[in-house]
Amino acid sequence: MTRVKKYLSLVRGSILEGLVFRTSLIVSIIGNLLYLIIIYFLWKAIFDSSPTDVVNGMTFYDTMIYLVLASAMFQFMDTFVVWAIGRDYQSGQIVEYLVKPMDYQAYIFFAGIGNSIVAFFITFLPTFIIIYFVTHGSIVLGMNLVFFAISLICSIVVNFCVDFFVGTICLYTQSIWGVNIMKEIVVGLLSGATVPLAFFPEKFRMVVDFLPFQAIYHSPLRILTDQKMTGADYADVLGMQLLWIVVTLLISKLFWKKSVRKMMVNGG
Amino acid sequence: MEKEKNGFAFYAHIYKKILIQDLKSKMSYRADFIISTIGMLFTNVAGFITFWLIFQNFPQISGWTYHEMLFLYGFSMLALTPVQCFFDNNWNLSRAIHSGDFIKYCFRPINLFFYYMSEVFDIKGLGQFAFGIGTLAYSWNKLGLPLSFRNIAGLIIGVLSASLFMIALMNFASALHFWIVGATSVMILIFKFKDYARYPITIFNKFFQFVFSFIIPIGFMTYYPSLFILHQERISILTYLTPVFGIVFVYLSYLFWMKGARQYSGTGS
Amino acid sequence: MEPIIQMSHIDKTFKVLKRREGIKGSILDLFSREHTLLQAVNDVSLDIMPGEMVGYLGPNGAGKSTxxxxxxxxLEPTKGDILVNGRVPYENRTKNAQDIGVVFGQRTQLWWALPVIESFKILKDIYRIPDRVYKDNLEYYDELVGAGQLYHKAVREMSLGQRTLCDILAAFLHNPKVVFMDEPTIGLDVSMKSxxxxxxxxLNQSKGTTVILTTHDMGDVDALCKRIVIIDKGTVIYDNEIEHLRKYFGAYRTVKFKFKANRKDTKGMVAHEADEIRALLAYKFPEAETLQVTQEEQWVxxxxxxxxxRMMDVIHSVMEQKEIVDMNLQEISTEKVIQKIYEGGVL
Incomplete structure (x- = not known):
């Protein structure tokens, strides 16, 4: 019980922290709004120029919902895990955490989750409601919302594991900025966060399907936008996500263990 | 030599000196330097792939062909090189202020803004420059634009004037640090404008065309100046006003930054 | 001789924003702002002669850095006249900067990743130091403190002491007429301090540089300055020779001991030890009436x-009686001296 309690207090702390920075919050809302406007007009122009209303199985509204929610998701996916690990390592503070009776990976996860919760209620939920009305109910509200919620939680975990893996790389490179930007770009592109995977050419798509990144943005967003999904499809998507959770969790844990041992031997 | 006044030659000389030292510093953290450079290369490649992904589904966007859009993209990359290369130290201002280290800039016998900005030259911007040149040359060739003096001069002046807008915006945003906490989020917001600059402003409706010209000057970062070469028949008065607006805007941002610096150095201990 | 720094009846008032509490308060702050005036410096007059070394003291927030x-x-004064090198500093900041040097004990002004000599080269250009002067200074520095062996070391690889040393050398490089030093010896060990x-x-003697020294360490002032200016709450409360103050700090020394514990350490143990020492010293030094023994957490x-x-005799007596694990000789802080000035009624 105390074990749960200490993680809960971590979460509480980071929620408060997330609320304190009101300037950042207002600015990020304005930023999202601007982004919304830009992609709205851009994709509207794109679809207007297209001879058909449906491109690669997606309508203009589908695409909008997909992209806007992807950017709203980004707000709570980005918990600066790579920076946290990199800084802990460079400042030498990491040793203090290692001697604490806490799993470092769990510590980082729960320290960031509060921010995610704040971001969910402050950016994701309002965005979702706005987009629901703006697209005149193109989002179907039904069982798929339940699947979406489950899928979203899976996304957070996979995303965290990828982040943690990349953060561990910082133990070798002394470069946080460089490592982090590469991760952001790879994840952003290959997860379908910037361009929906439906628009990818066949061969490219095949490669992406074998990578964990599509389990981060593409899976939950597909559940929300694809209205032709059957029960088997849901099972398929969620099953894949679970598989990726197991794989990324295992790999990131192993890599971390190995790296820490190496660090202990070489002395930071 | 020593009698030289605070003229351009003196500042150019100092800039070169500090720049070389900065590069030496960066080389001394070699791994970081290499990885950051690769990371920057990644951003450029990824931007390009995104662009390509969209266009291989759609041959044109509201009258703009693939190569024309590519031209705008290349132009915007060039126009964003100066802010990346020469004004990157804006990003460190928050740390300099909160640690109190900023005060050390106030005691040198040279211009404060100049001295602060000269401290960092971001070499990563050069990769972007190369990318921009390549993209521009490719689309220039495909579009069959004449390689005339008019066009070359127009390109150079256009890129330089367009670059001033992002520089000014970043100065304004970073100067907010002198007054408020959390200004970094404003910088991040404004820095994203660079990604929006590459689209022709005509895709927006009338209202947002106005907003993105006169309130948030995204249109000046690529669209208006590039018309001079790309679509001569569409050149607007704003194309010719780009350099003027740019200079005024940068100057105002400079004044704002200096005002912030002065009032900060007075209060912060 | 003309004073190099002249300040007459200087006032400095800051406008401070009164922030309201809570979310509601910060929204209100956006629309209407209330300011309070804070008088940081109040009617300060000061003349400093060329070549003088002045200790400028005061508690935190007293108005020193202002x-x-x-x-x-x-910073521009709200009221009053100020002249440095015959110039009004805030009207000619860059010109004035040419003739001054600044040292901060805690933060270096040198380029972190570079060998010191590279920083010196940049400073040479920024301050337009003639080749001759530059070369002479480098040689002189080497002669003075053997700086030559540090020139090619990167600042980030230096100890704090070496870094401070180089920062001081850098501040004097362009032969400034006045050098301001803020806590130059903070965090350094005794030998580095000296x-x-x-x-x-x-440097002060050979170059005739005026030095204004702010510090919390009375030892710095004692070693360097003839004259002391003390400022508190924005007003100068003392401006005179250090000799007059010596009785407030000169003879007192604070020393702390930690003894080897016989059993598991407890608070009571330390208190007991303090009693023992008090009894011992009262017996050994009956004439030392003001000698105090107190308990400071784990220390006596x-x-x-x-x-x-004599301090050495006292330490000796303690050592004979007890096994010392750790010992700490404390600097006399300027705060203590100022407090004593208030108590002693010098003013």
Missing amino acids: TIKMMTGV KIRTLVSN QLLINEEEA
Whole structure:
């Protein structure tokens, strides 16, 4: 019980922290709004120029919902895990955490989750409601919302594991900025966060399907936008996500263990 | 030599000196330097792939062909090189202020803004420059634009004037640090404008065309100046006003930054 | 001789934003702002002669750094006249900067990743130091503190002491007429402190540089300055020779001991030890009437007046009786002296 309690207090702390920075919050809302406007007009122009209303199985509204929610998701996916690990390592503070009776990976996860919760209620939920009305109910509200919620939680975990893996790389490179930007770009592109995977050419798509990144943005967003999904499809998507959770969790844990041992031997 | 006044030659000389030292510093953290450079290369490649992904589904966007859009993209990359290369130290201002280290800039016998900005030259911007040149040359060739003096001069002046807008915006945003906490989020917001600059402003409706010209000057970062070469028949008065607006805007941002610096150095201990 | 720094009846008032509490308060702040006035410096008059070394003391927030910022041209006084090198500093910040040097004990002004000599080269250009002067200074520095062996070391690889040393050398590189030093010996060990003090004293004498020194360490002032200016709550409360103050700090020394514990350490144990030491010293030094023995957490602390009993003798007696695990000799802080000035009624 105390074990749960200490993680809960971590979460509480980071929620408060997330609320304190009101300037950042207002600015990020304005930023999202601007982004919304830009992609709205851009994709509207794109679809207007297209001879058909449906491109690669997606309508203009589908695409909008997909992209806007992807950017709203980004707000709570980005918990600066790579920076946290990199800084802990460079400042030498990491040793203090290692001697604490806490799993470092769990510590980082729960320290960031509060921010995610704040971001969910402050950016994701309002965005979702706005987009629901703006697209005149193109989002179907039904069982798929339940699947979406489950899928979203899976996304957070996979995303965290990828982040943690990349953060561990910082133990070798002394470069946080460089490592982090590469991760952001790879994840952003290959997860379908910037361009929906439906628009990818066949061969490219095949490669992406074998990578964990599509389990981060593409899976939950597909559940929300694809209205032709059957029960088997849901099972398929969620099953894949679970598989990726197991794989990324295992790999990131192993890599971390190995790296820490190496660090202990070489002395930071 | 020593009698030289605070003229351009003196500042150019100092800039070169500090720049070389900065590069030496960066080389001394070699791994970081290499990885950051690769990371920057990644951003450029990824931007390009995104662009390509969209266009291989759609041959044109509201009258703009693939190569024309590519031209705008290349132009915007060039126009964003100066802010990346020469004004990157804006990003460190928050740390300099909160640690109190900023005060050390106030005691040198040279211009404060100049001295602060000269401290960092971001070499990563050069990769972007190369990318921009390549993209521009490719689309220039495909579009069959004449390689005339008019066009070359127009390109150079256009890129330089367009670059001033992002520089000014970043100065304004970073100067907010002198007054408020959390200004970094404003910088991040404004820095994203660079990604929006590459689209022709005509895709927006009338209202947002106005907003993105006169309130948030995204249109000046690529669209208006590039018309001079790309679509001569569409050149607007704003194309010719780009350099003027740019200079005024940068100057105002400079004044704002200096005002912030002065009032900060007075209060912060 | 004309004073190099002249300040007459200087006032500096800051407008401070009154922030309201809570979310509602910060929204209100966006629309209407209330300011309060804060008088940081109040009617300060000061003349400093060329070549003088002045200790400029005061508690935190007393107005020290505000005064210095006005002298360096970073800040404009609200009222009063100020002249440095015959110029009004805030009207000619860059010109004024040419003739001054600044040292901060905690933060370096050198390029972190580079060998010191590279920083010096940049400074040479920024301050337009003639080749001749530059070369002479480097040689002189080497002669003075053996700086030559540090020139090619990167600043980030230096110890704090070496870094401070180089920062001081850098501040004197362009032969400024005035150098401002803020806590130059903070965080340094005893031998490094004395090295720095010797260096500053030599530079002051050989170059005739005026030095304004702010510090919390009375040892710095004692070693370097003849004159002391003390500022508190924005007003100068003392401006005179250090000699008059010596009785407030000269003879007192504080020393702390930690003894080997016989059993598991407890608070009571330390208190017991303090009692033992008190009894011992009362017996050994009956004439030391002001000698104090107190308990400071895990430490036993002694305040010794050297006119009554020599510190070394006291330490010796303690050592004979008890096994010392750790010992700490404390600097006399300027705050203590100022407090004593108030108590002693010098003013």
